[in-house]
Amino acid sequence: MKSFANVKGHPIHPALIPFPFAFLPTALLFDAGSRWLARPAWAITGFHLLQLGILSGLVAAVPGALDFLQRVPPASSGRSRALRHGLLNVAAIAVFAIVWSLRRDDRVTGATLALELLAVAVLLYSGSLGGTLVTRNLISVDHRHANAGRWRETRITAPAGTPVAIARADELERDQMKLVIVNGHRLVLARTGNGYAAFDDGCTHRGGSLADGVCIDGAVQCLWHGSQFDCATGEVRSGPAKKKIRTYEVKQQKDEVLLVSPPR
Ligand code: FES
The missing domain is CATH 2.102.10.10 (Rieske [2Fe-2S] iron-sulphur domain)
Known part of the structure; x- marks a missing residue:
């Protein structure tokens, strides 16, 4: 089903989600490296990636929420899947925000690493739900079989x-x-x-x-x-x-x- 939040028919949410998915797991890698490979400068990179990931995740959530409200059929298996996808993403971003607030002095601790690992795991699972919403429930897929015409x-x-x-x-x-x-x-x-x-x-x-x-x-x-x-x-x-x-x-x-x- 054609995405509600689109630019000339191109869905916005799928175009934005690669950013948090790239920034946030990479932040974890840099933070882990700073601690286990004794590279304290890597923690600074990890901190900046964390900020970028949280920010881009919040931006990506806006078109995602619009598609959820306007496009995912109510009372459907896709609706409950989309709800889980959205809530888990919010939970993951909230955990990253907690890590960010604990990291204001750039220190990576075992606790912040554990929280980041948890949030990345949630993010990956939630991302797989998002993939199913596209590949099985066809949310954001503007398919046009012969003679179907445009979405009305x-x-x-x-x-x-x-x-x-x-x-x-x-x-x-x-x-x-x-x-x-x-x-x-x-x-x-x-x-x-x-x-x-x-x-x-x-x-x-x-x-x-x-x-x-x-x-x-x-x-x-x-x-x-x-x-x-x-x-x-x-x-x-x-x-x-x-x-x-x-x-x-x-x-x-x-x-x-x-x-x-x-x-x-
Ligand atoms: S929801 Fe229509 S065939 Fe399964």
């Missing part, structure tokens, strides 16, 4: 039960989809060979975003583990999902597509 998303507030326009009639081509957030509820508008269809955005397997999936031949496929659902009826065409997705009535009226009964 709109937010609408509407009285529940009153028809509301959610797209222009010519906005989507066949097999294209759009994420529509109505009153905070995420649903997908898809254009199939039989016209428009609308259904819940959340896959019933582990909550993957169907708006970020593939629409073809009247079915939508979740890219997390491959479940397929019929766009019109919501029935499962192929697992691992077992439960159908909820569908919504839509109709084309003049040059607009209307959601007949918006959810609360």
